Amino acid sequence: MGWESPPGISAQAQPHRSPGSCSPRPRCSRCRSPPPPPRFRRASRGRWSVWKLQPRAELPKTGLGSREQLCGRRDNKTPQSQPGSVSLAVCVCVCLARLRWVRLPAPVGRVLAPSGTRSIMATVRVSEAEKVYILHGIRDDLRVDGRGCEDYRHVEIETDVVSNTDGSAKVTLGHTAVLVGIKADIGKPTPLIPNEGYLEFFVDCSANATPEFEGRGGDELGTELSNTLYKVFNNKHSVDLKSLCISAGEHCWVLYVDVLLLQCDGNLYDAISIAIKAALFNTKIPKVHISADEEGAKEIELSDDPYDCVRLNVENVPCIVTLCKVGHRHVVDATLQEKACSVASLIISVTNKGTVTCTRKVGGGSLDPESIFEMTQAGKRVGKALHAPLMKLLRQEESLGKKRQKVGFLG
Amino acid sequence: MPTDTKRVRGPEASQSPSLFVSKPAAAPPSLGTRADGRRWGQVDVRPLFVRCGLVSQAKGSAYLEAGSTKLLCGVYGPKETERKDETDMKCGRLTTDMRFAPFSCPERGSWIQGSQDKDLSQMLHESLQPAVCLQKYPRSQIEVNVMVLENSGSVLAHAITCASLALADAGIEMYDLVLGCSIRQDGDSYVVDPSYTEQNSCSSVDSDNQGNLTVAFLPSLNQISGLQSDGEMTEETLTAGVRTCIEGCYKLYPVIQQALAKAVRRAAPPPSES
């Protein structure tokens, strides 16, 4: 029945968090003390940015306002020498030393062979002491990398990364990296809905992400992800499928959405949905003209001008929020370590209006009805807040046009 | 085989003619009564027929009929695992396989397991796993096979109920039974345990609330072990829908309990009290 906290831990663990040096508060006040350095060196290039998904007013009053910047920096792979980030790392080490286990920075951990046919996500092994540490931190709204329970990791988005596609986007979320390419093809509409085009999803789990995806190892996860994506888009409003129709009953645009997992560090669903939204925003479908000759045979003419194209309205494309139940609380954007501490998670796809298009419980545990309701609420809140900054960022990037500095895959 | 290029061949793909029959407009939900006499907006599950132990070779089995949805489930094991890895040393493994007979749906399906079947198997697995005491079966594997003989809607929900019944019949230790219930939300109203046509119907009302929801519920532990929805729903509708499904599950509970009791009684007389 999943993992339950061993009895008596709440009593034992209290001393660890008492005013000693390993209390989470001092480390954050220390981190805050130096004047806040520029958030990201690359922010000026217009491509990198940090989102704060929780409105600032709702931040817990622990003075952790600068937390997400720091955690963003920790996740950022660019070498840093600012005192803030260093002190955070030092504090974490102090805390860990106190608890007498050695901890390497975030995504390090032994990747195990797939455990059971169904436990398909790349997993890390987490010791009992580590579990207790993560669990108690989350109880106090403080996660190992310094985030709050409803904060995302640092997100980077770059669109138009693969030139052979009609639309593409690369999203990294912490150390999770996802590449989405969209190809538009002309196909035949399904006989049941003759006046609409359709979307096809395919998720490929590359063996680069983790060795366990080698061969057919990633198939199961890929099927699960793509099946969920079909459900997420199984409604009338996400994408205007009627606009994909060329001639009713005969021709329509089929959008092949191919997702490639480049790196796995937890929270694949959210990263994929953000990437799909960005790629759909970026998708340019060529304009076609239908001409009929005297015999009634129709001909499709493709415009010669590559800039003569149709864009999709992505306002209503939902984003997926995965909520991991850890202890009695739930967290957004769980890392692999946090995922190892959780018995079950709930994925919710939310549109910008707050409509839920798909929910699904994943993982081997069960959830209380009340906590499902709480998680749905939190998911709606977080998901709704995700859309505005994402759209703003996408428009901003679009507006840069050719001046945009391309970073590509090594950024 | 040489092909006759002179002959005009038929189209490569063919469609059932029934798809092109003009469908009568769906009755507006306010009308109150559904095609099978049940009512809109009420927790009105179809009468259930269940029986255990019909497959003689299996360790446990169950047959379930709800309206014309008919399912058969067999449980085999615990047996030695085929694939070994570290987790199997401490606890057992549950494998699920759900298939549709090709003739189960209005359109003919194929015998090969499609991605929909795989998805349903996965959902079935996630819904059953929390209920099974897998740590009592180290190094072994329990197989659950569900065959859908006739699909008349709410297949996943009934498959979950049927599979948990078969597991109990097989004498696999479980924390609780698992019951499944699904609803179809259509505008402000909903139908519980929708039939195939209801499940795929699309009322002309262009409402924000339209979708299917399936919940797997452990009645005695009060836990939700499986949840799946698609379509569009507001958060409030979703919450209300989950509550409705839980209510629906409680309606199934006595039927399942009786069926199990009957199976136990038929298998052996009560042991002498000593």
Add this chain to the structure above:
Amino acid sequence: MKLCVPGDKLCNIEDCSPGTGVYQRHGYIYSSLAGYVLRKNEGGQLPVISVVRETEAQLLPDVGAIVTCKVTSINPRFAKVQILYVGSTPLKDRFRGTIRKEDVRATEKDKVETYKSFRPGDIVLAKVISLGDVQSNYLLTTAENELGVVVAHSEAGAQMVPISWCEMQCPRTHTKEFRKVARVQPEYLQA
């Protein structure tokens, strides 16, 4: 007699102690099987509550269990066996086990030769020492006087008679063959 299904709350933990087919949760005892509820007073302070079914619940070989198995193949390092019974309960499905050379007998372990201890087809009584790891099967031992070969057939095909702890004789040809023979306890010899 009372019937129950998995998940039924049977009683408070203070009223009974849990037996088989039940589990504890939040101070109560719940049923984990569909079957008959049985309360037994076994001399302890609390009656033992358990849930029983018509057939005995499927037993799995556990550490310390005495199992009856059939030798399927041998090589210089170990003998492979198939577990047929756990205690006196037959197993429905196939479980494989391994008797390593050093687990054949308690003394002179280094001088053990598997060919002189078992032959394919022998019925062996053994004890489970470990559930094994990823690569191996159940590990079994016969390093006790009561454990070892109980039924063996000679090359001529006749069932052999034990003549010492390490030899058996064919009643037809009177040839002697080496085996790690079990001294079967008389209580198991009925029928």
